[in-house]
Amino acid sequence: MPLDVILPALGMAQESGVIVAWHKHPGEAVAEGDILFEVETDKATVEVEAQGAGFLTGVSAKAGDEVPVGQVIARISASAEGAAAEPEAEAEGPPADEGTQAEAPALPEGREVIMPTLGMAQDSGLLVGWLVAPGAHVGPEDPLFEVETDKSTVEVPAGAEGYLAALLAEPGEEVPTGQVIAILTAEAPAETLQRSAAGAAAPARKEEAERPTPPAVPELLEETPKAAPAPAAEGRILASPKARRLALEAGLDLNRLVAEGLPQPYHARDVERLKALPTEPAAAPAPEAAATGLHLTAEVAEEGFTAFTDWAAREAGLTDPKALLAALAGPCLGRGAALVRLEQFNRTLYFTTDPVSLGAVAPAEEAAPDLILRDLRDSAITGLRLGPEAAPVLSLLSKGAGLSLTLEAAPGQMSPQAALRLLTDFAGRLSQPLRALL
Amino acid sequence: MREITLSQAVNEALAEEMRRDETVFIIGEDVAEAGTPFKVLSGLVEEFGTERVIDTPIAEPGFMGMAVGAAMTGARPVVDLMFGDFIFLVMDQLCNQAAKTHYMSGGKLNVPLVLRTNLGATRRSAAQHSQSLHALVAHIPGLKVAMPSSALEAKGLMKTAIRDDNPVVIFEDKLMYQEKAPVPEEEELLIPFGQAKVKREGRDVTLIGTSSMVQVCEAAAELLAGEGISAEVIDPRTIVPLDEAALLASARKTSRVIVVDEGHQSYGVTAEIAARINEKAFYHLDAPVLRLGAMDVPVPFSPALEDITVPTPERVAEKARLLVAGEMIHAA
Numbered sequence: 001m002p003l004d005v006i007l008p009a010l011g012m013a014q015e016s017g018v019i020v021a022w023h024k025h026p027g028e029a030v031a032e033g034d035i036l037f038e039v040e041t042d043k044a045t046v047e048v049e050a051q052g053a054g055f056l057t058g059v060s061a062k063a064g065d066e067v068p069v070g071q072v073i074a075r076i077s078a079s080a081e082g083a084a085a086e087p088e089a090e091a092e093g094p095p096a097d098e099g100t101q102a103e104a105p106a107l108p109e110g111r112e113v114i115m116p117t118l119g120m121a122q123d124s125g126l127l128v129g130w131l132v133a134p135g136a137h138v139g140p141e142d143p144l145f146e147v148e149t150d151k152s153t154v155e156v157p158a159g160a161e162g163y164l165a166a167l168l169a170e171p172g173e174e175v176p177t178g179q180v181i182a183i184l185t186a187e188a189p190a191e192t193l194q195r196s197a198a199g200a201a202a203p204a205r206k207e208e209a210e211r212p213t214p215p216a217v218p219e220l221l222e223e224t225p226k227a228a229p230a231p232a233a234e235g236r237i238l239a240s241p242k243a244r245r246l247a248l249e250a251g252l253d254l255n256r257l258v259a260e261g262l263p264q265p266y267h268a269r270d271v272e273r274l275k276a277l278p279t280e281p282a283a284a285p286a287p288e289a290a291a292t293g294l295h296l297t298a299e300v301a302e303e304g305f306t307a308f309t310d311w312a313a314r315e316a317g318l319t320d321p322k323a324l325l326a327a328l329a330g331p332c333l334g335r336g337a338a339l340v341r342l343e344q345f346n347r348t349l350y351f352t353t354d355p356v357s358l359g360a361v362a363p364a365e366e367a368a369p370d371l372i373l374r375d376l377r378d379s380a381i382t383g384l385r386l387g388p389e390a391a392p393v394l395s396l397l398s399k400g401a402g403l404s405l406t407l408e409a410a411p412g413q414m415s416p417q418a419a420l421r422l423l424t425d426f427a428g429r430l431s432q433p434l435r436a437l438l
Numbered sequence: 439m440r441e442i443t444l445s446q447a448v449n450e451a452l453a454e455e456m457r458r459d460e461t462v463f464i465i466g467e468d469v470a471e472a473g474t475p476f477k478v479l480s481g482l483v484e485e486f487g488t489e490r491v492i493d494t495p496i497a498e499p500g501f502m503g504m505a506v507g508a509a510m511t512g513a514r515p516v517v518d519l520m521f522g523d524f525i526f527l528v529m530d531q532l533c534n535q536a537a538k539t540h541y542m543s544g545g546k547l548n549v550p551l552v553l554r555t556n557l558g559a560t561r562r563s564a565a566q567h568s569q570s571l572h573a574l575v576a577h578i579p580g581l582k583v584a585m586p587s588s589a590l591e592a593k594g595l596m597k598t599a600i601r602d603d604n605p606v607v608i609f610e611d612k613l614m615y616q617e618k619a620p621v622p623e624e625e626e627l628l629i630p631f632g633q634a635k636v637k638r639e640g641r642d643v644t645l646i647g648t649s650s651m652v653q654v655c656e657a658a659a660e661l662l663a664g665e666g667i668s669a670e671v672i673d674p675r676t677i678v679p680l681d682e683a684a685l686l687a688s689a690r691k692t693s694r695v696i697v698v699d700e701g702h703q704s705y706g707v708t709a710e711i712a713a714r715i716n717e718k719a720f721y722h723l724d725a726p727v728l729r730l731g732a733m734d735v736p737v738p739f740s741p742a743l744e745d746i747t748v749p750t751p752e753r754v755a756e757k758a759r760l761l762v763a764g765e766m767i768h769a770a
Contacts, residue, residue: 245722265764267724268724
């Protein structure tokens with residue numbers, strides 16, 4: 001198969017080159033790498049090597065000719081006779097076009113004329129018109145057609161001698177550079193072919209391919225972990241910075257997502273799931289103290305409350321020992337007025353208590369209490385662990401001449417410090433109630 | 439509004455500034471009759487003459503040095519560097535002289551110089567004419583770096599650059615010269631440096647792109663929108679100065695960020711922006727900040743190979759899906 005010798009693009013901005021001299025004669029044998037010819041561009045004079053071995057044939061440009069880049073100026077054929085028998089040698093047709101010619105009407109065989117690249121940034125040219133009639137004979141310098149680019153309108157010479165046998169674009173059409181728009185044949189054609197460039201299955205452009213969608217390539221850059229549902233790692237929980245911040249701001253524990261069996265790492269969306277979880281784990285059999293809440297006990301060796309009730313009734317007119325008990329307990333919460341629920345067997349009473357004045361205690365309507373007071377002094381019970389309720393629970397049991405006190409609170413209801421203070425305070429008051437008055 | 443090519447936009451900006459200020463001149467290879475290989479400067483030598491549109495020999499260090507001197511002594515040169523790859527040739531004039539003169543002269547000298555050059559691969563121009571080297575100059579204190587993403591930015595940033603009293607390097611994407619965009623004709627178009635532009639509002643992920651990568655990000659956002667992922671696209675417009683506040687605000691809003699730039703990924707612009715977001719928006723991030731730059735190889739001449747070295751909308755979208763899926767897998 002003969003090898004085309006083209007005028008190479010030697011510079012970025014080069015449109016054509018001048019053949020300075022041929023170093024091989026037509027028909028002469030050439031080896032790959034032999035200097036074929038010298039070409040001068042606006043920057044330099046360069047020797048061009050043969051790209052393959054064979055015989056130089058079909059030389060169509062002579063020394064001194066200015067030739068557009070990409071134009072075929074000779075061939076390297078299998079035999080020296082290729083020169084004389086050029087039309088026959090070309091009978092097999094340009095190899096690249098076989099596929100497209102199969103379905104299109106047969107194109108005449110001859111020299112292809114392409115839409116030239118006239119500017120650096122040009123992708124296509126507007127065919128203004130043909131300057132030669134179909135079938136007419138042209139010389140290499142004869143203007144063949146006119147092209148309009150965004151910069152100018154240019155008459156393009158035929159570049160070679162021949163008959164205009166095929167016109168593959170119509171005036172007014174925008175044709176990509178490199179696309180074949182005409183064919184010049186050596187012999188006068190019996191009939192000429194005319195069609196639009198759009199309708200033709202055009203041969204692919206040689207150099208300037210548009211950015212194609214590249215094939216899927218192996219990921220070359222760092223791989224994002226594909227949310228590998230790592231089993232809840234021992235130790236540090238895997239969570240995004242944002243998820244950690246949101247959980248912290250909401251006072252939520254990411255450990256609960258681990259307990260729920262959600263795969264790590266956790267993101268902001270998982271914190272939304274965390275918020276939606278019930279505030280208390282449904283049935284937490286966890287034996288940890290933190291999960292079950294606080295359970296404190298205290299003992300008062302000798303209770304002073306009974307004597308105090310007598311004194312209060314006599315001296316202050318406070319005749320209700322139940323109200324008095326609530327009035328001593330409420331202020332131990334360490335806050336302002338409190339609602340205390342007093343439970344005595346089947347009776348439940350509510351009192352509001354004042355942090356300063358015992359006498360300000362008053363019966364109240366049923367509501368969510370701040371403190372539950374369970375008075376079991378008259379029972380035989382000696383110890384209990386009933387679990388937390390909606391509010392901290394203080395239980396009173398008799399123990400000899402004194403009392404046994406138990407404080408139970410759910411996680412989060414009160415801090416351990418507050419619980420210790422409450423129970424210590426209350427035990428002290430029951431031991432020496434008069435202290436509450438001082 | 440009329441639409442013009444990026445090439446025309448640059449031409450207009452230069453012509454307007456040269457008419458406004460007679461100290462502005464252009465110097466470089468093939469800038470006069472040739473109007474540059476990309477024909478960006480066509481027509482300017484006809485209007486302003488060869489005194490103000492100066493063709494030079496192929497000697498980048500020479501004409502860059504002349505321009506720095508001219509800038510120190512009252513002119514406002516616009517140096518035309520035919521290919522961004524040639525910036526290696528002018529590094530001393532640019533980085534040791536132009537960038538430091540104001541500082542080292544105690545403010546007595548200014549270098550109001552613009553270096554116009556280009557970047558961008560996939561033009562089949564091989565390894566020495568396809569590089570995107572803006573990160574190299576962005577690294578040097580004293581240089582401002584503008585990266586227009588359309589004709590509008592190309593004009594507005596060029597005019598601002600010429601009026602700046604300090605050296606500015608503008609990188610145009612050589613593949614965008616023929617791309618058109620609406621550019622207002624009437625009013626004076628000046629785009630301030632250090633002001634990012636939100637090109638598209640989004641909720642789930644922020645795509646930060648520079649130069650033509652802004653268009654890649656916009657195309658990726660379009661792909662993602664079809665899948666229910668809302669992507670925000672931001673164009674910093676200048677990487678020095680960098681509108682950090684705008685980038686951080688978007689990072690805080692979407693919690694996920696991909697930075698896309700056509701320079702080599704390692705030690706590049708993507709690394710710098712990702713690091714700043716990590717430092718200043720860490721507790722708002724729901725996923726690691728991802729980078730997508732050009733592959734760390736010389737740009738191949740083979741079209742098939744060249745095309746896989748640069749970020750594409752498909753590859754950006756793929757990254758974005760991974761980021762968002764970090765949450766969506768768990769929710770399923």
